[in-house]
Amino acid sequence: MSHDEHGHEKEPIILTSGRRMAKGLAIIGITLAVGAAILVPFFDDMYKNPPPVTQIRTERPPPTEPPAAGTTTIAILQGASSQGSPDYDPDDDATVPLGNKIVWDNQDTIPHTATSGVDNNDPEKGKLFDTGIIIGGEKSKAIALADAKEGDTINYFCTLHPYMTSKLRIAAAEAGQTGGAAAAGPSINILESSSVQGNPDFDPDSLTAKKGDEVSVVNQDSIPHTVTSGTANNDPEKGKLFDTSIITGGESAKISLAEVDPGEYDYFCIVHEYMKGKLIVQ
Amino acid sequence: MVLEVKKPRPMWEILFSTHHTDIGLLYVYLSLIALIIGGALAVGIRTELFTPGPGDLIADSNTFNRIFTVHGTNMLFFWLLPFASGIGNYLIPIMVRYKDMAWPKLNAVAFWMIPVGMALVWLGFADTTWNAYPPYSIIRAPGPAAEMWIFGLKIAGISSVLGAINFIVTILRMKHPDLPLMKTSLFVWSTLVTSIMILVAIPTFAAALIMLYTDRLGVSGFFNPAMGGDPIAYQHLFWFTFHPEVYIFLIPAVGMMYELIPKFSRKPIFSYQSGVAAFVLLSIVSFASWAHHMYSTGMSFTEKTVFMVGTLAAVPASALHVFNWIATMWGGRIKFAAPMSFAVGGLVLFFYAGAGGIVNTAMPLDFLTHDSYWVVGHFHLFIAGLVTMAFIGFTHYMFPFITGRMYNERIAMVSFWLIFVGLSVIFLTQHVLGLYGQPRRTFDYVPVQPLIIMNQISTIGAYITASGAGVFIANMIKSTVSGKPAKMDDPFAIGEQYYDYTRREPHH
Numbered sequence: 001m002s003h004d005e006h007g008h009e010k011e012p013i014i015l016t017s018g019r020r021m022a023k024g025l026a027i028i029g030i031t032l033a034v035g036a037a038i039l040v041p042f043f044d045d046m047y048k049n050p051p052p053v054t055q056i057r058t059e060r061p062p063p064t065e066p067p068a069a070g071t072t073t074i075a076i077l078q079g080a081s082s083q084g085s086p087d088y089d090p091d092d093d094a095t096v097p098l099g100n101k102i103v104w105d106n107q108d109t110i111p112h113t114a115t116s117g118v119d120n121n122d123p124e125k126g127k128l129f130d131t132g133i134i135i136g137g138e139k140s141k142a143i144a145l146a147d148a149k150e151g152d153t154i155n156y157f158c159t160l161h162p163y164m165t166s167k168l169r170i171a172a173a174e175a176g177q178t179g180g181a182a183a184a185g186p187s188i189n190i191l192e193s194s195s196v197q198g199n200p201d202f203d204p205d206s207l208t209a210k211k212g213d214e215v216s217v218v219n220q221d222s223i224p225h226t227v228t229s230g231t232a233n234n235d236p237e238k239g240k241l242f243d244t245s246i247i248t249g250g251e252s253a254k255i256s257l258a259e260v261d262p263g264e265y266d267y268f269c270i271v272h273e274y275m276k277g278k279l280i281v282q
Numbered sequence: 283m284v285l286e287v288k289k290p291r292p293m294w295e296i297l298f299s300t301h302h303t304d305i306g307l308l309y310v311y312l313s314l315i316a317l318i319i320g321g322a323l324a325v326g327i328r329t330e331l332f333t334p335g336p337g338d339l340i341a342d343s344n345t346f347n348r349i350f351t352v353h354g355t356n357m358l359f360f361w362l363l364p365f366a367s368g369i370g371n372y373l374i375p376i377m378v379r380y381k382d383m384a385w386p387k388l389n390a391v392a393f394w395m396i397p398v399g400m401a402l403v404w405l406g407f408a409d410t411t412w413n414a415y416p417p418y419s420i421i422r423a424p425g426p427a428a429e430m431w432i433f434g435l436k437i438a439g440i441s442s443v444l445g446a447i448n449f450i451v452t453i454l455r456m457k458h459p460d461l462p463l464m465k466t467s468l469f470v471w472s473t474l475v476t477s478i479m480i481l482v483a484i485p486t487f488a489a490a491l492i493m494l495y496t497d498r499l500g501v502s503g504f505f506n507p508a509m510g511g512d513p514i515a516y517q518h519l520f521w522f523t524f525h526p527e528v529y530i531f532l533i534p535a536v537g538m539m540y541e542l543i544p545k546f547s548r549k550p551i552f553s554y555q556s557g558v559a560a561f562v563l564l565s566i567v568s569f570a571s572w573a574h575h576m577y578s579t580g581m582s583f584t585e586k587t588v589f590m591v592g593t594l595a596a597v598p599a600s601a602l603h604v605f606n607w608i609a610t611m612w613g614g615r616i617k618f619a620a621p622m623s624f625a626v627g628g629l630v631l632f633f634y635a636g637a638g639g640i641v642n643t644a645m646p647l648d649f650l651t652h653d654s655y656w657v658v659g660h661f662h663l664f665i666a667g668l669v670t671m672a673f674i675g676f677t678h679y680m681f682p683f684i685t686g687r688m689y690n691e692r693i694a695m696v697s698f699w700l701i702f703v704g705l706s707v708i709f710l711t712q713h714v715l716g717l718y719g720q721p722r723r724t725f726d727y728v729p730v731q732p733l734i735i736m737n738q739i740s741t742i743g744a745y746i747t748a749s750g751a752g753v754f755i756a757n758m759i760k761s762t763v764s765g766k767p768a769k770m771d772d773p774f775a776i777g778e779q780y781y782d783y784t785r786r787e788p789h790h
Contacts, residue, residue: 013686013770014290018763023293025759028315039405046406047348049425051498 070185071142072096074114076106076134080164087164088114094168098150101142102129102168109136112158114143119162128154145170187216188227188277190247195223195272202227202277210282211262215255222249225269232273241265257281300386302371305393307684309368310677312396314755316360317670319404321751323353328708328744331737334729343725347409348427350723354412355431358531359438360400362665365673366534367392367445370473372680374449377467379458384451392444399437406430411723413520416505416513420497432495439484439491446477453477468557472537475561479526479533479568487523490516514579521572529568529596531665533561535672536603539625542672542679543607546622547614548776552606560602567595577648586645593643600636604629619774620694624675627702631667631709635660638713656716659709667705674701674754681758682773687765693757700750707743711736 074094080087088094088104096102104114111133117125128147131140148154148170158164186209194201209215217227224246230238241260244253262281269275296304327350330340340346371389375382383389408431410419419428453474457463494516496502503509505516544551551557570592577586607629616622638660641647651657681689715736720727727733769775 013767015686015767016762020290020293021759021763024311027293028311032315032319035401035404039407042405043407046430047344047409047424047427051420051423051425051428052500 070100070187071103072100073103073105073139074166074168076104076108076112076114076158076164078108080108080112080158081110081161083161083163087158087161088166091166094166095171096145096168097171098148101144103142104131104134104140106134106136106138106140111135112160112164114140114156114166115159116154116156118155118165119157120159125159129156133160185216186213187218190217190219190221190225190227190269190275192220192222194221194225194275197272197274201269201272201275206278206280208280208282209257211257211260213257215257215279216252217244217247217255218252219247219249223271224248225271225275227253227255227267227277228270229265229267229279231266231268231276233270238270242267246271298390300382300390302375302382302386302389305383305386305389306368306371306373308393309364309371309396310680310684312393312400313361313363313365313368314677314758316356316364316400318751318755320353320356320361321748323349323356325744325748327353328741330725331727332741334727334734334737336726340725344409346725347411347723348407351409351411351431352403352407355403355408355435356400357665358412358527359435360396360403362531362669362673363438363442364396366473366476366531367442369469369538369673369676369680370445370449370534372684373467373469374452374473375456377470378453378456379461380452380456383448384456385448388444389448392441392448395437395441395444399434399441402430402434402437406434413524414494415520416494416497416511416516417507420494420506421508423498425498428498429495432491432498436488436491439488442480443484446480449473449477450481464554464558467537468540468551468554468561469534469537471558471561472533472540475565476530476533479530479565482569483523483526483530486519490519490523493519514576517576517579518573521575522569525572525575526565526568528661528664529564531669533564535628535669536561538672538676538679539603539607539628542621542625542675543610545776546619546625546774547611547616549610549614552609552612556602557606560599560606563602564596564599567592567599571596574643574645574648577645578652590643590645594640597636597640600632604633604636617774617776619678620689620691620698621675621679621774623695623698623702624671624678627698628668628671628675631663631671631702631705634710635663635667638663651716653722654716655712655720655722658722659712659716662709662712663705667709671701671705677758679774681761682768682770685762685765686768686770687761688768688773689757689761689765693753697750697753697757700746700753702750704743704745704747704750708740708747709743711740711743715740 072094075089077086077089079085104112106112113131113133115126115130116128119125129143129145131143134140145154150170150172152170153167154170155165155167157166186207188207189203191200191203193199207215219225226244226246228239228243228245229241232238242255242257242265244255247253260281265279265281267277267279296307299305326339327346330338330346332338336342340349371383406427406429408414408423408427410423410428410431414423414428414431453466453470454463457466493502493504497504497506497511503511505511505513507513540551540557571589573581573585573589574593577589581589607625611626618626638656642651642657642660651660678689678694681687715733716722718732718736720733720737727737
């Protein structure tokens with residue numbers, strides 16, 4: 001055994017044999033084969049589950065707030081300020097039932113207006129209606145068209161971007177769902193989680209309708225409710241004038257006021273007696 | 283420093299050893315395996331792109347996305363990083379004249395985390411691309427593949443940090459008292475600088491990975507725009523780690539070239555001090571350039587300018603290295619053995635890569651090259667052209683010291699020419715391909731003549747490189763078993779030695 005300059009034993013050099021190399025390669029080969037045996041059959045399994053966050057989003061789609069009855073919403077689309085881009089939605093084919101109010105929803109990031117008339121030189125501009133400037137992401141006030149008649153077509157445009165032009169047509173009062181409008185006529189919404197005592201329940205709490213109207217009742221809650229005339233379950237007159245009976249969550253019903261004389265009537269929910277409202281028939 | 287130190291040991295004794303040469307050997311083996319299987323994926327990608335239209339080899343774009351994701355992740359984290367750690371494990375204790383790494387068991391733990399991370403990445407086969415940008419990676423990328431990718435990288439990151447701590451302590455605290463730091467090899471400096479950069483850079487991405495994971499679970503929304511998060515924030519966190527990481531891949535290769543070039547030029551290094559200065563400079567400016575990956579995310583002009591200048595600051599540091607190598611070779615009696623050939627080939631490709639990098643850095647020009655095949659060509663010239671060439675050259679260089687045998691020089695030169703020509707053909711062509719508008723990460727391309735021709739040239743280059751890699755591996759295996767026993771004092775017959783790697787255990 002030789003020694004180096006420090007007096008240590010010099011390490012003998014032992015060379016690898018073919019057998020030993022084969023053993024090493026076998027270890028590598030077997031490991032890779034085991035990996036491949038897992039990888040290949042399960043290749044698709046490793047790649048099939050969407051992440052949970054996606055599931056959360058598909059199970060609970062964001063609740064869309066239904067527009068209040070008697071209101072037509074017209075969107076101002078994102079990017080509307082670029083000339084040539086789609087601007088108002090619905091555009092030229094918008095129909096507004098007679099008597100409905102109109103709300104412009106500015107979904108763009110840039111301020112816009114909806115002003116009656118064809119352009120800024122129009123002497124009549126803004127005579128019929130003018131929303132004023134609607135800041136990006138906000139909604140205009142509800143605009144009532146006082147002098148409009150059925151079948152009228154009204155041009156309007158954006159005073160800030162005059163190339164954004166559109167028109168709307170006044171349809172029959174009962175036309176209902178056309179043009180992105182909500183149900184026409186008076187309606188009562190039963191608000192979400194109104195089953196909890198103390199929460200807001202009926203919207204509007206006091207509704208004014210005409211004799212002969214049909215009032216639609218929309219249950220926006222997930223729990224069954226009713227709209228029943230009377231003050232409580234022990235009221236002998238309960239349900240005599242009108243009663244929707246049970247409306248399950250998400251469903252709607254109608255109340256006919258054909259037989260109801262003008263006057264003030266209390267109503268309540270037979271399932272949750274503390275939910276009370278008032279109906280004024282003219 | 284040979285594989286079987288005293289007497290032939292059973293294989294498991296090497297596998298579960300804590301000795302630095304054994305762990306170094308395991309690192310080198312593991313990384314070479316990663317190189318081969320990752321390279322096989324690259325050949326698959328190029329074969330698919332040989333003709334436009336789907337289905338040359340890979341049936342659908344999802345599988346294609348999964349393949350290039352695993353190719354990228356694997357090559358960066360299981361080829362480049364472990365190889366540098368492996369050579370560091372081999373040489374650092376010897377170069378600082380200590381008996382082993384400072385914490386041998388920690389060293390073994392750091393190594394054995396890598397196969398675990400590698401298994402997770404490979405078995406999951408995620409499709410997020412190696413940078414896993416949200417929102418895709420958090421709201422769409424299918425699981426469990428993406429989760430496995432996240433945890434695989436997490437484990438690899440912890441392994442890097444443990445390894446880096448070990449290197450820093452070994453170099454700074456275990457160094458022989460008679461050996462000043464400024465007398466150590468430049469490879470020691472490169473490992474020291476790299477390790478410090480790992481400690482500074484990795485925690486940011488480690489945090490981003492956890493945020494990515496909780497975002498995927500839906501319990502947080504850091505990067506989820508639907509929950510008020512900001513996807514761009516992830517890109518900042520990601521590139522704060524991974525732009526320095528680019529230099530973490532690069533600097534060990536530079537350190538290795540500082541070993542090879544003086545030795546095979548039979549001249550001392552032209553300027554040791556400028557080498558050290560360039561390492562330190564590069565490590566600092568590497569942290570001032572991350573957002574140059576994000577010019578197109580809508581940053582302000584001022585931000586873009588700051589990062590453009592920060593990026594350009596890396597140019598003098600890199601040029602210092604290149605001039606140092608050229609000046610070392612100048613007038614030397616150069617022996618173009620395989621290690622030197624790979625080093626010089628790497629130097630040439632480094633020059634091309636750097637020239638392309640200047641174009642990317644210039645923010646107006648970056649908008650032309652961004653997300654095109656130009657970028658693919660550019661960064662591959664770095665990590666395949668320079669880093670991989672230097673690593674393969676260094677594998678040849680270490681071969682006699684590890685096995686006690688000599689590789690076949692003639693076959694090694696064949697593999698050098700195949701790899702060098704192949705890499706040039708693939709990646710220089712890809713630069714032009716990008717200028718013709720081919721986007722990166724594409725499964726298909728417009729069937730027009732220039733794109734078809736250039737894709738086919740690029741694919742043929744990939745086959746040439748793959749055959750070169752095959753020749754290299756075959757040479758290594760054959761020579762380990764039946765190569766001529768090496769003359770251990772001077773296996774490359776250079777005649778003059780500037781470093782003595784054979785001295786062991788100086789403390790007594």
